[in-house]
Amino acid sequence: MLGTLGIKLILSKILHIQDDAHISDILRSKFGTFKNFHTMLYTCAKEFDLMEAETPVRLLKTLLLPTVLFVMITVVCNFVVKEYKSWLNMETEAKSSGAGEPKPKDNKTDHPISKDVVGKPNAEVLYHVFQLIAFTVMAVIIMRLKLFLTPQMALFASLIASRQFFSWLGPKSRHYAIVAAILAAMSIGGYFNIKMELSITGEFSNWPMEQMVEWIKANTHKDAVFCGPMPTMATGKLSANRPIVNHPHYEDAGLRARTKEVYSMYSRKSLAEIKEKLVKLRVNYAVVEQSWCIRKTREGCGMPEIWDIEDPSNRGKMPACEILQGQNVGPHFRRVFKNDVYDILEVIV
Numbered sequence: 001m002l003g004t005l006g007i008k009l010i011l012s013k014i015l016h017i018q019d020d021a022h023i024s025d026i027l028r029s030k031f032g033t034f035k036n037f038h039t040m041l042y043t044c045a046k047e048f049d050l051m052e053a054e055t056p057v058r059l060l061k062t063l064l065l066p067t068v069l070f071v072m073i074t075v076v077c078n079f080v081v082k083e084y085k086s087w088l089n090m091e092t093e094a095k096s097s098g099a100g101e102p103k104p105k106d107n108k109t110d111h112p113i114s115k116d117v118v119g120k121p122n123a124e125v126l127y128h129v130f131q132l133i134a135f136t137v138m139a140v141i142i143m144r145l146k147l148f149l150t151p152q153m154a155l156f157a158s159l160i161a162s163r164q165f166f167s168w169l170g171p172k173s174r175h176y177a178i179v180a181a182i183l184a185a186m187s188i189g190g191y192f193n194i195k196m197e198l199s200i201t202g203e204f205s206n207w208p209m210e211q212m213v214e215w216i217k218a219n220t221h222k223d224a225v226f227c228g229p230m231p232t233m234a235t236g237k238l239s240a241n242r243p244i245v246n247h248p249h250y251e252d253a254g255l256r257a258r259t260k261e262v263y264s265m266y267s268r269k270s271l272a273e274i275k276e277k278l279v280k281l282r283v284n285y286a287v288v289e290q291s292w293c294i295r296k297t298r299e300g301c302g303m304p305e306i307w308d309i310e311d312p313s314n315r316g317k318m319p320a321c322e323i324l325q326g327q328n329v330g331p332h333f334r335r336v337f338k339n340d341v342y343d344i345l346e347v348i349v
Helices: 004-013 023-033 037-041 053-063 065-099 123-141 143-161 164-168 172-198 207-219 230-240 251-265 271-280 303-310 318-324
Strands: 285-289 333-338 342-347
Touching: 037 164, 037 251, 037 303, 053 065, 053 143, 065 123, 065 143, 065 164, 143 164, 143 172, 164 172, 207 230, 207 333, 207 342, 230 285, 251 271, 251 285, 251 303, 251 318, 251 333, 271 318, 271 342, 285 303
Parallel strands: none
Antiparallel strands: 285 342, 333 342
16 A cells, blocks of 8 residues: 555656645645645535534444444454464464474475465455445545445445355354345335435526526627636536636646636635736636625635635735625626626626
C-alpha cells in the first residue's frame, strides 16, 4: 500500500497531475482547522458531512450490519487460527531440520520449502476484509461514500453461506436452514424499505429553470458562452446546448480553478474585478442564482462567508451578488433576463 502511494505521488509530481490534490486538503479540513475555498464547498455540502446516525440504524433493521459483524468475526478468527497453526508447523519443521532430518527442496532454487508458505488460502477473502474496513472508514468520514460501503457489506455478508468458514454450525441442512432464516428476517426490513420507496409519488417541476432555458434557446447565439452555479450549468448544457465554462465535475483541477473564478460573483469583490475574471474565461452570459447569495447549510457556509476565508481583504463589504440582483449592474454587466430565481447578465466587453 505504501509502495503504491509512493509511486502515485512520484508520478503526480513528474507529470504535474493536480486533479486529486484537493483530496488531501479535504482530509486536512476534516481532522484539523485547515480551510480554503474548495474544501468549504465540499464540507459545507450535507453529502460530504459525517455519516448520519440514521444509516447504521437502517442497516441494523435489515440485519445486514449484524450479519456482516458475525461473518467478519468468524472469518478473522479463522485466519488467526490458521496462521497460528502455520507458525507452529514452521517452528516444528525448523526444530526437525536442526535435528538432522532432511527437508524437501525446490528443484529450481535448491532452497528448503514448506507447504505452509507455498501460498495463502483464501487470500481473496482477506482482501475483501481490508476493502470493507477501508470503505467503512471512508463512509464514516464522508457520508456520500456510503454508496461504496453498502454493496461491499452485502457482498461480504454472502459468506454466511460458505461451508468453508461456517461448517462449525453443523451439517449442511442445519447450516442452510440458518441461512434461509436470516434471509427471511432480512426480507422483512427490505420489504418495508421497498414499500416506502414505491409509495413516493409526485412530479418534478422547476418552472423558473424552464423559463430560463427557453429564453436562452430563443434569444442567444448557439456559440454564446455561459457560466454560473455548477448544477445550473449542467442543465443549461443538456437542455439548451450552449457552451459552458464550469460544471459539476469538480474533481478536475482546471474545472476547480474556473469555478472559483466564476463563483467570485458571490464574493465581496468589485464588479470590475469580477468582469475581468469572466472576460478572461471568454464568458458572454453569467447566470446568478439569487438564493445562493443568502442560503447556508450551517453557520459559516454561506457563499460570501466562504469567500471571507479566501479573500479577507474585502471582508465586511456588500456581496457582489446582492449588487448584481439590484437595478444598477452597469457599466460592466447588462441584465437580459430575470425571474423569481435566476438573473442572466450579459458581460459587456
